[in-house]
Amino acid sequence: xxGLIGKKIGMTSFHDASGKIIPCTVIEAGPCxxxxxxxxxxxxxxAIQLAYDDKKEKRTSKAMQGHFKKAGTGPKRILREFSRFExxxxxxxxxxxxxxxxxxxxFIDVVGTSKGKGFQGVVKRHGFKGVNDATxxxxxxxxxxxxxxxxxxxxxxxxxxxxAGHDGSQRVKMINLQIVKIxxxxxxxxxxxxxxxxxxxxxxxxxxx
Amino acid sequence: xxxxELIRYAEEQLVATKQFPVFKAGDTVxxxxxxxEGNKExxxxxxxxxxxxxxxxxxxxxxxxxxxxxxxxxxIFPVSSPFVEAVEVNKRGVxxxxxxxxxxxxxxxxxxxxxxxx
Numbered sequence: 001x002x003g004l005i006g007k008k009i010g011m012t013s014f015h016d017a018s019g020k021i022i023p024c025t026v027i028e029a030g031p032c033x034x035x036x037x038x039x040x041x042x043x044x045x046x047a048i049q050l051a052y053d054d055k056k057e058k059r060t061s062k063a064m065q066g067h068f069k070k071a072g073t074g075p076k077r078i079l080r081e082f083s084r085f086e087x088x089x090x091x092x093x094x095x096x097x098x099x100x101x102x103x104x105x106x107f108i109d110v111v112g113t114s115k116g117k118g119f120q121g122v123v124k125r126h127g128f129k130g131v132n133d134a135t136x137x138x139x140x141x142x143x144x145x146x147x148x149x150x151x152x153x154x155x156x157x158x159x160x161x162x163x164a165g166h167d168g169s170q171r172v173k174m175i176n177l178q179i180v181k182i183x184x185x186x187x188x189x190x191x192x193x194x195x196x197x198x199x200x201x202x203x204x205x206x207x208x209x
Numbered sequence: 210x211x212x213x214e215l216i217r218y219a220e221e222q223l224v225a226t227k228q229f230p231v232f233k234a235g236d237t238v239x240x241x242x243x244x245x246e247g248n249k250e251x252x253x254x255x256x257x258x259x260x261x262x263x264x265x266x267x268x269x270x271x272x273x274x275x276x277x278x279x280x281x282x283x284x285i286f287p288v289s290s291p292f293v294e295a296v297e298v299n300k301r302g303v304x305x306x307x308x309x310x311x312x313x314x315x316x317x318x319x320x321x322x323x324x325x326x327x
Binding site: 013015017019021026183186190199200 | 223287292
């Protein structure tokens with residue numbers, strides 16, 4: 001797997017050659033720094049750890065300051081591990097990784113944290129249909145969940161019963177999103193379609209190959 | 210660079226900037242629109258009054274209204290669309306607002322817009 005850490009900037013659209021409007025998301029990705037190299041001998045598996053987005057040194061704990069110092073870089077906001085990063089290509093501590101790891105037109109996965117929706121009912125949270133009748137005894141039950149189980153047997157509600165509750169703010173992975181364009185001078189990647197999370201949130205771009 | 214600047218930068222890379230004359234709501238314009246029929250291409254003109262200009266950057270559009278056979282017809286043109294060949298300004302109108310939807314309720318002589326004199 002190769003990948004990058006980035007920040008969702010926002011969405012825009014453009015017309016392709018046939019005049020169709022292509023909606024796309026602008027992502028500022030990298031440059032990331034390799035802050036740790038894990039190998040089978042020392043850690044039991046192969047992976048590298050990437051760091052992205054500068055932060056102030058006084059906001060960093062002493063332990064983390066040491067960790068960044070080892071890689072020869074300033075403190076970073078976000079650290080993520082990528083297993084078997086570009087197998088065959090040996091990365092070493094302090095190496096820079098930028099948008100050049102991806103190619104225009106290829107398909108990647110994007111991981112983000114979805115927008116928080118707060119406490120939501122079953123219609124929004126689980127896609128229940130609700131009641132669309134105005135008659136047949138309905139008056140204020142339009143978005144109610146209905147029955148949540150039988151009576152004396154089993155005398156309980158089964159685990160995992162879909163009910164109202166907190167929605168959103170979850171890790172979401174979107175798979176097979178096409179890269180429309182890469183602008184390496186500004187570290188921007190344009191991805192066709194939408195990406196989970198609000199503007200300014202961190203996303204992880206992955207390519208499994 | 211902040212987020213807005215980055216998006217604008219990305220749009221500049223994707224969208225070819227077109228040189229259209231400056232126009233605003235109330236102006237009468239003619240749009241040369243490219244139409245493909247089978248493998249033949251021809252240009253159709255659409256003349257009407259601009260009702261509004263909305264959006265910005267790559268998503269900028271404008272709405273044009275005309276009366277065709279006594280029926281009001283409105284069309285929305287994306288500025289960056291490759292089908293919009295050219296825009297001609299025929300008349301500059303005097304209107305007080307940037308979105309002149311009140312024109313939809315007016316018919317005949319009342320739906321006239323005063324022409325700007327220089």
